[in-house]
Amino acid sequence: MIGxxxxxxxxxxxxxxxxxxxxxxxxxxxPGPLDTARGVIRFAPNLGWRDVPLKRILEEQISMKVILxxxxxxxxxxxxxxxxxxxxxxxxxxTVSTGxxxxxxxxxxxxxxxxxxAGEIGHITVQPEGPLCTCGARGxxxxxxxxxxxxxxxxxxxxxxxxxxxxxQAGGNPAGISAAVVAAAAAGGDPEAGSIISLAARFLGIxxxxxxxxxxxxxxxxxxxxxxxxxxxxxxxxxxxxxxALETSRTRAQIVPAGLGRRAGxxxxxxxxxxxxxxxx
Amino acid sequence: MIGxxxxxxxxxxxxxxxxxxxxxxxxxxxPGPLDTARGVIRFAPNLGWRDVPLKRILEEQISMKVILxxxxxxxxxxxxxxxxxxxxxxxxxxTVSTGxxxxxxxxxxxxxxxxxxAGEIGHITVQPEGPLCTCGARGxxxxxxxxxxxxxxxxxxxxxxxxxxxxxQAGGNPAGISAAVVAAAAAGGDPEAGSIISLAARFLGIxxxxxxxxxxxxxxxxxxxxxxxxxxxxxxxxxxxxxxALETSRTRAQIVPAGLGRRAGxxxxxxxxxxxxxxxx
Numbered sequence: 414m415i416g417x418x419x420x421x422x423x424x425x426x427x428x429x430x431x432x433x434x435x436x437x438x439x440x441x442x443x444p445g446p447l448d449t450a451r452g453v454i455r456f457a458p459n460l461g462w463r464d465v466p467l468k469r470i471l472e473e474q475i476s477m478k479v480i481l482x483x484x485x486x487x488x489x490x491x492x493x494x495x496x497x498x499x500x501x502x503x504x505x506x507x508t509v510s511t512g513x514x515x516x517x518x519x520x521x522x523x524x525x526x527x528x529x530x531a532g533e534i535g536h537i538t539v540q541p542e543g544p545l546c547t548c549g550a551r552g553x554x555x556x557x558x559x560x561x562x563x564x565x566x567x568x569x570x571x572x573x574x575x576x577x578x579x580x581x582q583a584g585g586n587p588a589g590i591s592a593a594v595v596a597a598a599a600a601g602g603d604p605e606a607g608s609i610i611s612l613a614a615r616f617l618g619i620x621x622x623x624x625x626x627x628x629x630x631x632x633x634x635x636x637x638x639x640x641x642x643x644x645x646x647x648x649x650x651x652x653x654x655x656x657x658a659l660e661t662s663r664t665r666a667q668i669v670p671a672g673l674g675r676r677a678g679x680x681x682x683x684x685x686x687x688x689x690x691x692x693x694x
Numbered sequence: 695m696i697g698x699x700x701x702x703x704x705x706x707x708x709x710x711x712x713x714x715x716x717x718x719x720x721x722x723x724x725p726g727p728l729d730t731a732r733g734v735i736r737f738a739p740n741l742g743w744r745d746v747p748l749k750r751i752l753e754e755q756i757s758m759k760v761i762l763x764x765x766x767x768x769x770x771x772x773x774x775x776x777x778x779x780x781x782x783x784x785x786x787x788x789t790v791s792t793g794x795x796x797x798x799x800x801x802x803x804x805x806x807x808x809x810x811x812a813g814e815i816g817h818i819t820v821q822p823e824g825p826l827c828t829c830g831a832r833g834x835x836x837x838x839x840x841x842x843x844x845x846x847x848x849x850x851x852x853x854x855x856x857x858x859x860x861x862x863q864a865g866g867n868p869a870g871i872s873a874a875v876v877a878a879a880a881a882g883g884d885p886e887a888g889s890i891i892s893l894a895a896r897f898l899g900i901x902x903x904x905x906x907x908x909x910x911x912x913x914x915x916x917x918x919x920x921x922x923x924x925x926x927x928x929x930x931x932x933x934x935x936x937x938x939a940l941e942t943s944r945t946r947a948q949i950v951p952a953g954l955g956r957r958a959g960x961x962x963x964x965x966x967x968x969x970x971x972x973x974x975x
Contacts, residue, residue: 517909520801526943528946534907538900619822623819627798627905629809629811657834662808665809
C-alpha cells in the first residue's frame with residue numbers, strides 16, 4: 414500500500430513536470446483515528462493497520478515534508494476553501510455513502526477536537542435501541558442512514574418475504590441489493606423501497622437537526638452517494654430539520670449539496686498544504 | 695423586571711463602594727435566543743418578552759456600557775475561567791435542572807455559532823418518537839432527562855396506578871411530585887423510582903456520548919440540580935458514554951461535576967466583562 418502511495422506521488426510529480434526540491438509539503442488524507450501532530454495512523458480497521466507512523470515512513474521514502482489529516486476533515490476543508498462552503502465561518506460537512514463521516518469548520522478553521530477525533534457525525538446516536546453499528550454501539554447515524562444500512566434493511570425485508578420489487582431490481586439475487594438498487598425501486602414507485610429510503614433520510618435529518626441545535630452553523634453541506642438518490646432523501650431530511658431544529662439556528666443554516674464530489678478530499682489536502690506553505694513564509 | 699435589574703446594579707455598586715464612572719462594562723446573562731451584537735433579547739417565553747433591546751434600555755438608565763450574553767454560555771465561560779474547566783481548550787458544559795442547557799468552549803473561546811444559537815444541548819434528539827418537548831419537537835434531551843421530565847414520568851406512573859412509594863414520598867399529593875421526590879424514593883430503595891432516574895440518566899449519557907463523538911472535548915462538565923442526585927445519575931451517564939463514545943474521544947474526555955454551582959453564570963459574566971475591558975486597553 415505504501416509502495417503504491419510513493420509510486421503515485423512520483424508519477425504525479427513527473428506528469429506535472431516539477432522536481433521534488435520545489436515541493437514544500439505533501440498532505441495526505443487518511444482514515445482516522447490518527448495523531449496529526451506525530452503523523453501516526455492509530456487504527457485503520459479496513460486496512461488492518463495499527464499505530465503506523467505513515468508521516469515518518471513517507472518522508473524517508475520521498476524526501477519531502479509530509480502531513481497527515483483525517484480524510485473526512487480534509488473533504489470538509491476542501492468544500493470550505495474551494496467548494497460550496499467558501500466564506501462560511503461555521504460549516505458542517507457530512508458525507509453519506511458506505512458509512513457516514515464528516516468534518517467541522519468552526520470559526521473559519523478546521524476543528525479537530527482534543528485528540529483529532531472531532532467530526533464523527535456517523536456516531537451520533539439517533540435511535541438508542543436501533544441496529545448495531547460497526548463501532549459496537551446501537552443506533553448510530555451510520556447504522557441507520559448509510560448506504561450499507563439502506564441495503565441491509567432491504568435484504569431483511571426480502572428475508573421476511575417482502576421486498577419483491579427490490580429483489581427483481583437486483584435481478585433476483587439478494588446479495589446484489591445495494592442502496593442504488595433500493596433507490597431505483599423507489600423511483601419506480603415501489604412503496605416498500607420508498608419507506609426504507611425515507612426512514613434512512615429521516616434519521617439523517619434527525620442527526621442534522623441535532624447538529625444545528627448544538628453548533629448553529631451557517632451551512633450544512635451534505636455529500637456522498639446516498640445524497641445523490643436525490644429528492645426522496647433531501648425531502649425527508651428537510652422535514653425533520655424543520656420539525657426539530659430551533660428557529661434561531663434553523664433559519665440561519667443553509668442545507669446544500671456538496672459541490673466537489675470525490676475531489677473534496679484531495680482539494681482539502683491541497684488547501685492544508687497551501688496553508689502550511691504560506692504559514693512558513 | 696428591568697427596574698429591578700437597574701436597582702440591583704445600583705445596590706451592588708454602592709455595597710462595593712465604587713462610583714459608576716470607574717465601571718467599564720456591565721455584563722448581563724439572559725435567556726436566549728438573543729442577538730449579542732445588537733444586545734437584543736429576541737424571545738424569552740418565560741418572561742413573555744419578544745425583541746427587547748435590553749442593552750440599549752439598560753445603558754440609558756445606568757449610563758454604563760452593557761453587554762448581553764446567553765446565561766448558559768456565561769455559565770460555561772465561568773466554569774472555563776474560574777471553575778473546573780480552567781485551562782481546557784475544548785470544554786462542553788451541560789446544566790440539567792428544570793430544563794437542559796449548555797455552552798461550548800472550543801479552541802479556548804466561547805463558541806456562539808452563526809446567530810448566537812450554539813450550545814442548545816437540551817434540544818439534541820435522543821429518542822425520536824419520545825415525549826413532546828416545549829420546543830415542539832419529540833424526544834429532545836430536555837424532554838427526557840430534565841428534572842421536569844423525571845417528575846412527569848413519575849406522575850404518569852401514579853396515574854397508571856403505580857408509583858405508590860413515590861406518591862407517599864410526596865405526602866400523597868401527585869402535584870407534589872418533583873425530581874427530588876423521585877430521587878428520595880429511589881434512594882430509599884424504590885425500584886420504580888430507580889427506573890425513572892436511571893432512564894433519564896441513560897438518555898443524558900446518550901446525549902453526552904453524541905457530543906463527545908462530534909466535538910472530541912477534553913472535558914465535559916455536568917451541573918444543575920439533577921446531577922446533585924448523585925451516583926444513581928452519574929453511574930448511568932458513564933455507562934452510556936462507555937458504550938457509545940468512540941475510544942479516541944472517550945479516553946480523552948474527562949466527565950466531571952460543575953464546580954461553581956449557581957455562581958457559574960455570574961462569574962462567567964465577570965469573565966466576559968474582564969475580557970472586554972482588557973481588550974480595550
